[in-house]
Amino acid sequence: xxxxxxxxxxxxxxxxxxxxxxxxxxxxxxxxxxxxxxxxxxxxxxxxxxxxxxxxxxxxxxxxxxxxxxxxxxxxxxxxxxxxxxxxxxxxxxxxxxxxxxxxxxxxxxxxxxxxxxxxxxxxxxxxxxxxxxxxxxxxxxxxxxxxxxxxxxxxxxxxxxxxxxxxxxxxxxxxxxxxxxxxxxxxxxxxxxxxxxxxxxxxxxxxxxxxxxxxxxxxxxxxxxxxxxxxxxxxxxxxxxxxxxxxxxxxxxxxxxxxxxxxxxxxxxxxxxxxxxxxxxxxxxxxxxxxxxxxxxxxxxxxxxxxxxxxxxxxxxxxxxxxxxxxxxxxxxxxxxxxxxxxxxxxxxxxxxxxxxxxxxxxxxxxxxxxxxxxxxxxxxxxxxxxxxxxxxxxxxxxxxxxxxxxxx
Numbered sequence: 224x225x226x227x228x229x230x231x232x233x234x235x236x237x238x239x240x241x242x243x244x245x246x247x248x249x250x251x252x253x254x255x256x257x258x259x260x261x262x263x264x265x266x267x268x269x270x271x272x273x274x275x276x277x278x279x280x281x282x283x284x285x286x287x288x289x290x291x292x293x294x295x296x297x298x299x300x301x302x303x304x305x306x307x308x309x310x311x312x313x314x315x316x317x318x319x320x321x322x323x324x325x326x327x328x329x330x331x332x333x334x335x336x337x338x339x340x341x342x343x344x345x346x347x348x349x350x351x352x353x354x355x356x357x358x359x360x361x362x363x364x365x366x367x368x369x370x371x372x373x374x375x376x377x378x379x380x381x382x383x384x385x386x387x388x389x390x391x392x393x394x395x396x397x398x399x400x401x402x403x404x405x406x407x408x409x410x411x412x413x414x415x416x417x418x419x420x421x422x423x424x425x426x427x428x429x430x431x432x433x434x435x436x437x438x439x440x441x442x443x444x445x446x447x448x449x450x451x452x453x454x455x456x457x458x459x460x461x462x463x464x465x466x467x468x469x470x471x472x473x474x475x476x477x478x479x480x481x482x483x484x485x486x487x488x489x490x491x492x493x494x495x496x497x498x499x500x501x502x503x504x505x506x507x508x509x510x511x512x513x514x515x516x517x518x519x520x521x522x523x524x525x526x527x528x529x530x531x532x533x534x535x536x537x538x539x540x541x542x543x544x545x546x547x548x549x550x551x552x553x554x555x556x557x558x559x560x561x562x563x564x565x566x567x568x569x570x571x572x573x574x575x576x577x578x579x580x581x582x583x584x585x586x587x588x589x590x591x592x593x594x595x596x597x598x599x600x601x602x603x604x605x606x607x608x609x610x611x612x613x614x615x616x617x618x619x620x621x622x623x624x625x626x627x628x629x630x631x632x633x
Contacts, residue, residue: 230383237334294444295326296326300616310603389512390512415489435589467486501559508535518576523573
């Protein structure tokens with residue numbers, strides 16, 4: 224049996240965990256990551272980095288490399304009626320942020336990209352695929368983890384543990400973190416298809432609304448688009464067996480441009496909010512979906528997992544101090560004290576948007592959507608509402624760096 228001591232153990236190599244390993248690659252820490260994945264991430268999930276996270280990637284020195292890998296840019300968005308009438312049009316250059324665009328990158332490539340960057344750290348070790356479940360824990364957090372890798376038993380002894388192991392987090396359960404949970408009624412369906420010629424501009428996000436509901440359209444790195452909408456009374460079995468024409472008919476009720484679309488199912492996913500009451504305990508901190516799994520109504524799940532990392536990294540003890548258990552516990556509690564209230568507010572706003580999307584998938588959707596579209600028109604017309612809308616969309620809900628105190632970011 225082999226024993227391995229490390230400064231930081233990251234449990235989970237999805238978006239949040241791999242992004243943290245990438246961001247820490249030049250910070251002087253020894254890092255071990257264990258990850259259970261045997262295949263790439265689900266390509267139907269989030270694939271747009273908010274401008275706040277584009278800024279983080281630039282700070283980590285990997286933004287240029289992302290574009291070398293083929294990433295695209297999204298510079299604005301429009302909310303439209305089914306017939307194409309524009310309710311709201313906005314571009315991110317309207318507010319003075321350093322990177323006024325979203326970076327577009329296929330979800331299934333994100334973790335691999337971050338891990339490629341993380342491996343620039345000569346003191347980074349990845350064990351994959353490994354199921355992390357044999358933890359030794361006490362009132363001070365995680366003491367050790369036993370794994371089997373390549374027929375060898377390894378005991379990992381970390382000074383600090385980052386749980387990035389998703390909605391069903393084993394670390395969260397091991398340490399008995401309490402959670403608040405809310406299941407939503409309507410799962411989501413994502414489809415891929417070719418971009419209709421009349422869907423312009425190419426580098427915009429679109430939200431369409433019709434009498435039967437709403438859908439959103441995102442560009443992809445190729446000539447395809449991703450179409451996402453809540454599954455209504457037709458149910459998942461209908462979507463799985465529907466013909467090209469049947470799917471096009473349902474989509475065209477929300478966006479007329481799709482009356483001839485040939486869209487293939489990219490995936491389904493149930494939606495459930497799971498929000499941990501605490502983010503830190505002893506030497507352990509939760510990030511990403513382990514801390515907060517949310518409805519995709521506002522496209523923030525992936526981005527919340529990354530947006531918390533600058534504050535966490537700033538909070539970490541130095542490599543020289545990370546061997547001090549009380550120091551580790553203190554800084555993680557301080558991180559929680561700063562981060563949790565911000566994310567409480569963001570998640571509350573997201574929950575309201577999720578409930579709005581739920582209402583838009585019900586039988587009485589038309590009346591509700593009419594009221595919601597009236598509110599969207601107000602955002603278009605009122606400068607204060609428009610600014611708030613843009614700040615939230617770009618990941619700066621608490622202010623722009625150049626206009627606020629330095630410690631602004633969620």
